[in-house]
């Protein structure tokens with residue numbers, strides 16, 4: 426994205442896209458909050474008096490630099506709160522993930538940031554995003570350290586490809602039952618139609634927060650990808666309302682319960698011989714029947730084991746060693 430196009434954006438969006446928190450930080454500070462700017466693109470706003478009953482909410486956007494809709498949504502949410510700071514009822518950290526990729530209108534600089542949240546990075550270790558992930562990991566630890574047990578992490582994305590359920594979320598299975606139920610109820614309120622329970626990390630930011638910090642965390646896909654400043658924000662209106670309520674501690678009414686899917690298989694690309702039976706343009710939640718071939722990788726053949734499995738995030742072009750897709754089965 427050129428600097429000229431950034432200049433035409435509404436001020437709140439332009440500021441967030443440039444990691445400029447100056448004005449909102451000043452407003453929260455004047456209202457008596459403890460404000461932190463631990464790194465470029467990261468803002469924390471905490472109550473000056475620590476209260477273990479206060480929820481801690483981490484909101485991340487732009488982990489993929491080209492997914493601009495949630496950046497706009499977060500910018501307006503933050504701007505509204507900064508104008509009425511007394512309404513903020515939680516400790517908040519806002520993380521704009523791939524701030525450098527956003528500046529150039531790209532998904533990432535070297536590699537997918539949302540695969541870096543793992544202890545062993547292999548050949549991803551030297552990438553630009555590995556350094557950014559280290560910065561984010563440190564800020565996330567500082568934010569949750571010493572906070573009360575009510576911890577949330579909403580990592581907001583938009584999808585590249587079409588989807589039978591345009592709004593869906595990935596939820597780490599390891600989240601404790603009560604917190605997970607509360608999270609899924611909020612996701613329903615936010616207009617999420619389907620939830621995928623994920624048993625193992627693929628190196629994502631939300632899984633990291635759940636595993637390392639006990640947060641009720643989710644990777645949330647809010648709709649279709651668009652250009653910064655030109656997103657159809659109406660597709661995010663339920664999510665924006667649900668987020669506004671969460672940040673203000675408003676008791677949330679029940680939304681429509683999302684469908685629940687379990688992960689049946691995670692398909693990992695083991696070699697350059699990996700071939701998928703379908704391309705990366707395949708719609709998310711496209712169903713396959715028992716026995717159908719999902720992918721081959723040299724002598725290894727991945728086939729559908731259940732009567733029906735649906736494919737999510739198919740991408741044969743990932744690096745060797747990374748997840749090339751998930752097969753899910755509806756359970757609820």
Ligand SMILES: [Zn+2]
Nearest residue numbers: 489492582583
């Ligand atoms: Zn994404």
